[in-house]
Amino acid sequence: MLAKRFIPCLDVTNGRVVKGINFVDLKDVGDPVEIAKAYYNQGCDELVFLDITATYQERATMIDVIRRTSREIFVPFTVGGGVRTVDDMSLLLSAGADKISINSSAVATPELIQQGAKKFGNQCIVVAIDAKKVGNSWHVFVTGGREDTGLDVIEWAKKVESLGTGEILLTSMDKDGTKSGYDIALYQSVCEAISIPVIASGGAGNKEDIVEVFQETPVTGALAASVFHYGEIDIKQTKMELSELGIPVRL
Template sequence: MLTKRIIPCLDVTNGRVVKGVNFIDLQDVGDPVAIAKAYNEQGADELVFLDITATSDDRDTMIDVVERTAAEVFIPLTVGGGIRTVSDMKKMLQAGADKISLNSAAIQQPELIQAGAEKFGSQCIVVAIDAKREGDSWHVFAKGGREDTGLDAIQWAKRAGTLGAGEILLTSMDADGTKNGYDLALNQAICQAVTVPVIASGGCGSAEDIIDVFEQTKASGALAASIFHYGEVKIPELKEVLEQVGMVVRR
């Protein structure tokens, strides 16, 4: 059985970690460097750092915050938001990122996925998909969830994997921030459609939600924000619970 990964997410804007519901009503949570350091010490397997307004504001990711965050963590760090070129990817990797998350730019320029994979290796390229149910399918949204691209999420995930993405970071916009659990149907549909690892994101409200997404889908990682930011679930205790139900975790 593959090791399941626990991944806190830091949504950052204006140099601060924020959290919202359904991608709106953002509330300040704290300093990204201090929060990242705490998660590293708690035993998180990886961290995801998303500059959530870089694309919509048409600016670059905050390299100084990435550098300071990377200096405090010794686990894989994925950075996304405002990354539009291979040169941008290189800057983030040089700043201390281990992986690059592409979202809107990959939708606009799918060839960017392939170019990044060829330059840095597929293991460095994560394609983030913000998906929202529209009728009987899920659409891909861009620009921080502001723009419906009309793309089918399952087909886009397949294409991203074919182009060289080493991983899919899948966020359910419907579940985001609700704490009502992951969108299991969405996650399983994507997991079955691709051959690369999938990180489930959006809706986690408890340890039981993480157990559910691991037991009922093939997701290899569970990303969460609120439950970790507000201390509702502690990572060491969570891993104990996961072990008790027979899952393999890194201790």
């Protein structure tokens, strides 16, 4: 069995890490480079950097911040936000990213998934899906959670897998920033429908939540922000406890 991954997420806007609740009420958390260094030293398995206003503001991702961050960490580094073309992907990879996350652009131009996978490899392409419960199903939202596409999350996950993405970063908008636990039903439903790795995002409030999502669903990674930013979860200690419970982790 593959080791489960701890993945801190840095939501960045205007060169600063921010965090909100349900994608709104953003508060400044700190400098992305310094925070990334701290997570690397704590033993994170990967790091995700999302320029959360790049698409909405119709601008490119902040290359300088990515370049400076990549010099300080030596774990897989995923970058997303404002990626619209294969050339954008190439620029981010040249700046130090290991994987590229696409969300709004994947919905607008699904062939971008195929193009990126063909040029850089499936393992390099991560499709981020922002999911929100609408009626009896989950819908895909884009532009930083501002727009409901009407797409069914499970059907979209199947499609992006068929187009060549190597991984899905699945965020529950209903749980985002609430610290009320991961949306187990959402992750279970998506994981049952596809065979590629899924990263769970949204709702981590304590280490028990991370234990639960790994025990109750097949997700391969647990992404969190608030609990890491504010020191509420110690990565090394939580990994030790997971290992004692028989959950495979990299110690």
